[in-house]
Amino acid sequence: MKAEIIAVGTELLLGQIVNSNAQFLSVELAALGIDVYFQTVVGDNSSRLQEAIKIAQSRADVILFTGGIGPTEDDLTKDALAAALGRTVHIDQLAMDHVQRFFDERKIVMTENNRKQALIIEGTTPLPNEIGLAVGIAFAQDNKYYIVLPGPPREMKPMFTDQAKPWLQQHALTDEMPIYSKMLKFAGIGESLLEDKLIDLIHSQTDPTIAPYAKEGEVTVRISTKAPSEREAMKKLEVMEQKIKEILPEHMYANIDVPLEQLIVDWMADAGLTLSAAESCTGGLLMESITNVPGSATMFAGGIVCYSNDMKKKLLNVPSALLEGKDAPGAVSREVAEVLADQVRMIADTDFGLSVTGVAGPGYSERKPVGLVFVGLAERGRKTEVYELNLKGTRENIRLRTVKALLYRLWRRLEERKVETPLEGTVLQ
Numbered sequence: 097m098k099a100e101i102i103a104v105g106t107e108l109l110l111g112q113i114v115n116s117n118a119q120f121l122s123v124e125l126a127a128l129g130i131d132v133y134f135q136t137v138v139g140d141n142s143s144r145l146q147e148a149i150k151i152a153q154s155r156a157d158v159i160l161f162t163g164g165i166g167p168t169e170d171d172l173t174k175d176a177l178a179a180a181l182g183r184t185v186h187i188d189q190l191a192m193d194h195v196q197r198f199f200d201e202r203k204i205v206m207t208e209n210n211r212k213q214a215l216i217i218e219g220t221t222p223l224p225n226e227i228g229l230a231v232g233i234a235f236a237q238d239n240k241y242y243i244v245l246p247g248p249p250r251e252m253k254p255m256f257t258d259q260a261k262p263w264l265q266q267h268a269l270t271d272e273m274p275i276y277s278k279m280l281k282f283a284g285i286g287e288s289l290l291e292d293k294l295i296d297l298i299h300s301q302t303d304p305t306i307a308p309y310a311k312e313g314e315v316t317v318r319i320s321t322k323a324p325s326e327r328e329a330m331k332k333l334e335v336m337e338q339k340i341k342e343i344l345p346e347h348m349y350a351n352i353d354v355p356l357e358q359l360i361v362d363w364m365a366d367a368g369l370t371l372s373a374a375e376s377c378t379g380g381l382l383m384e385s386i387t388n389v390p391g392s393a394t395m396f397a398g399g400i401v402c403y404s405n406d407m408k409k410k411l412l413n414v415p416s417a418l419l420e421g422k423d424a425p426g427a428v429s430r431e432v433a434e435v436l437a438d439q440v441r442m443i444a445d446t447d448f449g450l451s452v453t454g455v456a457g458p459g460y461s462e463r464k465p466v467g468l469v470f471v472g473l474a475e476r477g478r479k480t481e482v483y484e485l486n487l488k489g490t491r492e493n494i495r496l497r498t499v500k501a502l503l504y505r506l507w508r509r510l511e512e513r514k515v516e517t518p519l520e521g522t523v524l525q
């Protein structure tokens with residue numbers, strides 16, 4: 097069964113409001129086994145909305161509307177839908193009582209235009225609005241299923257969950273199997289390379305399906321299948337997961353939707369390992385990503401933002417000979433990254449020390465190009481390792497990708513130590 101979501105509102109087209117409703121509904125519909133093939137945004141214009149309805153009727157079985165059912169003149173969704181289907185609209189008395197009660201309880205005079213929020217299309221099922229005032233509707237016509245919901249997410253979400261979803265299950269989904277998915281998480285690899293590695297599986301996929309999604313510094317692969325039960329679905333998904341894991345063993349870090357930093361914090365806390373950090377060009381972003389994770393206080397001792405050369409010398413004992421002078425490698429170098437990682441680990445007396453030094457841009461530094469970054473990884477009892485990164489993008493892109501790249505290196509080192517205390521559902525090689 098195919099669905100289309102039509103979001104109504106000129107403010108969406110102008111970019112004044114983000115269409116988060118479509119994301120929520122797509123996830124909810126997928127869980128019901130309904131495939132969302134199209135998402136349309138239409139302004140507050142009746143003729144254009146009716147045109148969008150006709151197009152949706154030609155390609156979707158379920159058509160959902162969000163927005164355009166309030167009290168003002170530009171709230172046109174119900175009227176336009178009724179016109180497109182040759183139906184009339186009328187006031188639903190229960191919905192009108194709900195609107196009137198709202199004003200009476202607050203001792204406010206209700207203006208006439210608020211009656212519009214109680215309108216329904218003839219022959220439809222009203223969907224009560226427990227949060228706001230505008231009533232929603234659900235109905236079927238010519239083997240198409242229509243759901244009309246309010247625009248504000250705080251009203252739309254509970255109406256869909258409590259009213260529209262049960263209606264769909266009762267009237268439209270008697271033969272549909274739900275969709276089950278698993279989220280596989282990858283680090284240390286870009287979306288294009290990951291897709292290239294999985295291209296044979298992607299081309300041969302039928303069921304389960306494979307869909308990669310990229311974020312800054314991480315990639316998620318969603319594998320999905322339809323099945324009559326979760327147990328049967330998991331059997332199919334686990335087979336596909338194992339095939340993917342065998343292709344990318346050094347990059348797949350979890351089979352639940354969890355960020356890499358949370359996995360690292362939990363592993364290290366459970367194992368009694370501690371961490372410290374020294375940051376230059378990332379300016380504390382690495383420490384922020386770690387301390388954003390609840391429970392990080394048990395494993396993260398602290399860190400130093402050593403942005404200037406003076407701070408590198410005074411706080412982390414970086415020799416002047418490395419930072420200044422004709423033959424000095426400079427602040428952006430392997431040598432300085434190594435000293436920073438070693439020193440912060442020793443000063444904090446932690447098991448691991450991380451360091452970052454580089455050029456985030458927008459201009460060159462020490463005649464070195466934007467995107468050149470060195471990250472260091474020190475561990476008690478082992479030789480410190482330094483990795484060179486050559487990154488592209490904006491200043492923020494470079495800083496974020498640097499953090500993710502360094503966390504990936506730490507995760508790989510933890511894997512080498514064979515940490516045996518992962519989060520439930522995570523994947524360790």
